[in-house]
Amino acid sequence: MLPIARNTALRAVRSHSRLPFLQRLASTLAILEQKEGALNSASLGAVTAGQKIGGSIHGFVAGKNVKGVAEQAAKVNGMEKVIMVDNEAYERGLPENYAPLLVENIKKGGYTHVIVGHSAFGKSLLPRVAALLDVQQLSDVMSIESEDTFVRPIYAGNAIHTVQSTDSIKLFTIRQTSFPPAEAEGGSASIEEGTDPKAECPTQWVSENLAKSDRPELATASKVVSGGRGLKSKEEFDRLIPPLADALGAAVGASRAAVDSGFADNSLQVGQTGKNVAPQLYLCAGISGAIQHLAGMKDSKVIAAINKDADAPIFQVADVGLVGDLFEKVPELTEKLKK
Numbered sequence: 001m002l003p004i005a006r007n008t009a010l011r012a013v014r015s016h017s018r019l020p021f022l023q024r025l026a027s028t029l030a031i032l033e034q035k036e037g038a039l040n041s042a043s044l045g046a047v048t049a050g051q052k053i054g055g056s057i058h059g060f061v062a063g064k065n066v067k068g069v070a071e072q073a074a075k076v077n078g079m080e081k082v083i084m085v086d087n088e089a090y091e092r093g094l095p096e097n098y099a100p101l102l103v104e105n106i107k108k109g110g111y112t113h114v115i116v117g118h119s120a121f122g123k124s125l126l127p128r129v130a131a132l133l134d135v136q137q138l139s140d141v142m143s144i145e146s147e148d149t150f151v152r153p154i155y156a157g158n159a160i161h162t163v164q165s166t167d168s169i170k171l172f173t174i175r176q177t178s179f180p181p182a183e184a185e186g187g188s189a190s191i192e193e194g195t196d197p198k199a200e201c202p203t204q205w206v207s208e209n210l211a212k213s214d215r216p217e218l219a220t221a222s223k224v225v226s227g228g229r230g231l232k233s234k235e236e237f238d239r240l241i242p243p244l245a246d247a248l249g250a251a252v253g254a255s256r257a258a259v260d261s262g263f264a265d266n267s268l269q270v271g272q273t274g275k276n277v278a279p280q281l282y283l284c285a286g287i288s289g290a291i292q293h294l295a296g297m298k299d300s301k302v303i304a305a306i307n308k309d310a311d312a313p314i315f316q317v318a319d320v321g322l323v324g325d326l327f328e329k330v331p332e333l334t335e336k337l338k339k
């Protein structure tokens, strides 16, 4: 089920008691994401996770002109020290040179835990770091039982696995919807220059094409309105879903079938291979509720679904269900909300 690294014993456990004396020895490196001098606040979930482990917490930030980001990170509540590497080579977070950079700094700091968000950055970075350190990575950790025992989903979230790691360095990505960002104020950490191995980077960042939207950011929105294959076409998706989202002040999401059919941009995909969301309200129309979709939204506080099939699996997780034709119900709901 889970690959076992050569020097690793990673095993499922039933329960585990906290070991306070080990906690005092724990030292966490929280990898912080930044872009063009702006700290990604969602990445401060790694600090929150570090607080659950106990012991000291250092932040790590690298990129071009990151002094300001380091100063911002130094104010984060619970942060003891910020390690900063100011080098343009790390600005785009390319894992090919970021991984050796991190390894050097992990070794130098002697950290017991290294935590990064389960974001595109964290997911491409941490496996390389784990391979270089010859330890086992844990992915998508949802909760921390103790300094060596973690809870994570398997089988697209259909089973929850409690695992114990005996690796000397525990490396893990965290589900950001499970660890809210640490408080941005209240800390007064020192800032220290990190080690820069200046590793060669065989890949080159060429360009990026980001979807722009005035709506709330999908991954962090408090309300999400999603559409699925039941919308039938891009024209119908655009006609029905964004107006309902706007009436609620919500972000727009989509199922993979809707994305694959070209109804919505793939940055809007919710699910196992898309984004994880946990809003206060997740309202979806024309989505059947496949397990891969549920994996990305079932932690939502209130789930409301519109589907013409009363037996659709989405109704098994929905708090509120409306059986009916979405082409009738969605415009009706939008009009009522506007009033």
Ligand SMILES: Cc1cc2nc3c(=O)[nH]c(=O)nc-3n(C[C@H](O)[C@H](O)[C@H](O)COP(=O)(O)OP(=O)(O)OC[C@H]3O[C@@H](n4cnc5c(N)ncnc54)[C@H](O)[C@@H]3O)c2cc1C
Pocket: 227, 228, 229, 230, 231, 254, 255, 256, 257, 258, 269, 270, 271, 272, 273, 274, 275, 285, 286, 287, 288, 289, 290, 291, 292, 293, 296, 306, 307, 308, 309, 312, 324, 325, 326, 327
């Ligand atoms: C490895 C892997 C990863 C995957 N990752 C993801 C992922 O990240 N996210 C994801 O969403 N899926 C993912 N999938 C795909 C997933 O298995 C489903 O195929 C997909 O979620 C189905 O999308 P859907 O619910 O929009 O479409 P369908 O399953 O086709 O459902 C459409 C629904 O619309 C309803 N409907 C139709 N017409 C109307 C109407 N007029 N009014 C009301 N309701 C109507 C139907 O009753 C039906 O329930 C993944 C699959 C695999 C194998």
